[in-house]
Amino acid sequence: MKLLVTGGAGYIGSVVSAQLLEAGHEVVVLDDLSTGHADAVPEGARLVRGTLRDEAAGVLEGGGFDAVLHFAARSLVGESVQKPGLYWDKNLGESLALLEAMRGAGVRRIVFSSTAATYGEPESTPILETDPTRPTNPYGASKLAIDTALAEYARLHGIGGVSLRYFNVAGARLAGDGGRSQGERHAVETHLIPNVLKVALGEKESVNLFGEDYPTPDGTCVRDYIHVVDLGAAHLLALEACAPGAHQIFNLGNGSGFSVRDVIEVCRAVTGHPVPVEVSPRRAGDPAVLVASSEKIRTGLGWKPERDLRAMVEDAWTFVQRSR
Numbered sequence: 001m002k003l004l005v006t007g008g009a010g011y012i013g014s015v016v017s018a019q020l021l022e023a024g025h026e027v028v029v030l031d032d033l034s035t036g037h038a039d040a041v042p043e044g045a046r047l048v049r050g051t052l053r054d055e056a057a058g059v060l061e062g063g064g065f066d067a068v069l070h071f072a073a074r075s076l077v078g079e080s081v082q083k084p085g086l087y088w089d090k091n092l093g094e095s096l097a098l099l100e101a102m103r104g105a106g107v108r109r110i111v112f113s114s115t116a117a118t119y120g121e122p123e124s125t126p127i128l129e130t131d132p133t134r135p136t137n138p139y140g141a142s143k144l145a146i147d148t149a150l151a152e153y154a155r156l157h158g159i160g161g162v163s164l165r166y167f168n169v170a171g172a173r174l175a176g177d178g179g180r181s182q183g184e185r186h187a188v189e190t191h192l193i194p195n196v197l198k199v200a201l202g203e204k205e206s207v208n209l210f211g212e213d214y215p216t217p218d219g220t221c222v223r224d225y226i227h228v229v230d231l232g233a234a235h236l237l238a239l240e241a242c243a244p245g246a247h248q249i250f251n252l253g254n255g256s257g258f259s260v261r262d263v264i265e266v267c268r269a270v271t272g273h274p275v276p277v278e279v280s281p282r283r284a285g286d287p288a289v290l291v292a293s294s295e296k297i298r299t300g301l302g303w304k305p306e307r308d309l310r311a312m313v314e315d316a317w318t319f320v321q322r323s324r
């Protein structure tokens with residue numbers, strides 16, 4: 001297939017672009033490089049630099065594209081609380097421009113990066129796709145609005161859409177001899193594992209642990225971590241599953257929860273560094289427990305994660321060491 005990958009210069013989009021190329025697809029990346037890196041775009045993919053609003057229609061029109069994989073977004077929860085307008089504009093507004101561009105060009109399949117943040121504070125665990133969606137911040141609300149728009153474009157314009165609701169994505173794609181590995185390198189890093197690894201690298205003295213008074217076994221937040229390569233495999237299946245006129249939603253997590261202390265322990269074991277911890281107050285808006293039921297994608301699309309938390313930390317650790 002000929003595919004447009006929005007956000008393909010970012011962490012997840014660059015990994016999935018490499019997997020798509022490996023599977024024999026043709027890839028064009030559209031990215032404004034607001035948080036991505038041109039050199040993360042894998043060899044063999046063409047990069048068009050620009051926003052969805054400015055460039056999507058021009059790229060898609062007459063381009064012979066079969067489908068779009070839509071990763072481009074602003075995704076810092078804290079920033080979204082400070083600047084809700086930016087998140088509505090950049091996430092919902094630019095996604096609507098993309099959907100209109102697809103409609104104009106007759107491209108009918110889209111796989112979209114949705115998020116666990118659409119659920120907000122869950123009522124029960126593990127979270128099912130049918131559970132209530134009550135986002136607690138503008139980031140999650142803007143992503144939920146895009147899911148809703150996709151359902152309308154499916155119903156009214158015959159688009160085939162799949163929303164994948166990622167839980168906590170981690171790890172890296174390590175390339176073989178001479179190839180370029182891809183992983184997380186955000187200028188503003190809020191995610192737990194890369195922040196712990198910065199301590200192991202000696203770039204930070206200690207890791208902040210945001211809250212140890214949660215109603216969880218060790219008092220720290222519990223999350224469901226998924227390896228970025230397993231996540232990518234789900235995109236290939238989702239692409240095949242796009243059916244005109246239907247919008248489907250699947251959770252994407254490994255289905256087991258690890259506390260912040262568990263994660264730090266695994267990082268200590270992998271790096272051999274003691275990783276000092278500084279306990280700080282809770283981070284605003286963090287739910288105590290977020291664990292996915294991934295039954296629907298396992299039975300519906302035959303997806304199965306193959307990599308555990310230790311593999312995620314090992315690959316992220318190899319990546320950051322190679323990137324120094």
Ligand SMILES: NC(=O)c1ccc[n+]([C@@H]2O[C@H](COP(=O)([O-])OP(=O)(O)OC[C@H]3O[C@@H](n4cnc5c(N)ncnc54)[C@H](O)[C@@H]3O)[C@@H](O)[C@H]2O)c1
Pocket residue numbers: 006007008009010011012013030031032033034035036037050051052053070071072073074075090094113114115116165166167168169170186
């Ligand atoms: N990382 C996670 O754990 C996680 C969890 C849930 C959902 N997601 C979603 O997955 C997607 C990818 O996340 P990531 O961690 O790779 O983020 P990232 O910031 O590394 O990648 C996003 C990419 O999109 C580009 N971009 C942003 N806005 C754009 C626009 N309007 N036009 C063109 N390009 C634009 C950026 O330059 C960047 O390259 C996002 O949609 C995010 O919301 C990520």
Ligand SMILES: O=c1ccn([C@@H]2O[C@H](COP(=O)(O)OP(=O)(O)O[C@H]3O[C@H](CO)[C@H](O)[C@H](O)[C@H]3O)[C@@H](O)[C@H]2O)c(=O)[nH]1
Pocket residue numbers: 075115116117166167168169190191192193195207208209210211221222223260283286290
């Ligand atoms: O330096 C840090 C960073 C994080 N944490 C804690 O570690 C856990 C995981 O935090 P991350 O920032 O790594 O991930 P989140 O669970 O906050 O975020 C993930 O889920 C969100 C939905 O809730 C969004 O989808 C987001 O993009 C995705 O990365 C949280 O309890 C957080 O408080 C720390 O203690 N110290």
